[in-house]
Amino acid sequence: MPELPEVETVRRGLSRLIIGKVVERETHDTPKGFPNSTSDVVEFLLGASIIDVRRRAKVLMIDLSSGYSLLIHLKMTGQLVFVGETRFGAGHPNDSLVNELPDKSTRVTLTFTDGTALFFNDQRKFGWVRLMPTIEIPNIDFMQKVGPEPLSDSFTAKEFMQRFTRRAKTNIKAALLDQSVVAGVGNIYADESLWGAKIHPSRLVGTITEQEFTTLFHELREVMNLAVEKGGSSNHTYVNAEGKKGSYMDFARVFRREGLPCPRCGTTIEKLRVAGRGTHICPFCQQL
DNA sequence: CACTTGACCTGTCCGC
């Protein structure tokens, strides 16, 4: 799925495209993707207008005038694509990137009163959308447990390091991917930031020095800031709210670059398995 | 509690 930079890119796009729109209709395929009752949909979604689009970690929140919000997790292959009237215009520049929607991966469709629509597409069906009172969002398990936003101005290297003490006996990659340690890190930016800090992903947290944590903190923020600036990373499924791909992968240093030279020392990049995930390293820069 | 592994799904790619 989209990691923090991709979800943030979607949030920014939606913020520009859907705030002020009024929901006219909602359809979904199975209850798994949208578990709310029809009566809740009628009462709190239909006829409500969108007043804000927020993000916490990898979760999007679309706030409605009814006092309810849509919480959305894209997981591995979720997309939120807005389709305006121009979408199907002949020769429209996005026509080649997003085909006519809905398609077979569409799980939820929101239609607005002006005829535009928002599609939640999700090839692997891991993602979800649910409706809940806005005021209750901070009380849900996830919000209680999730770690700090890594790009927040108030987040410090010291706090970053302290968050890991609980996970001293696992490897640094598993700990980075743990959303309760730090929010929003996923497979791409874990590999990219560990390469930046010259830390092998299998190193146990307890063996990482204060200096290494400080470097990792700065590398993680740098790589995520760059990714947000580039509109995120795209594999074949990720697109932003306008159906466009992000360009961070053009700047990736190790992720999916096995067999290519390390941009720092020229050693061939290797792919291994750490924390059950495909993991990319420079075997010279990142030693155990 | 912390840690690891398999499960959840569909689609694609790679080797035989």
Add this chain to the structure above:
DNA sequence: TGCGGACAGGTCAAGT
């Protein structure tokens, strides 16, 4: 061209 297996940007619920 077909088929099996591995794998894909993420969590969860189980097990130890």
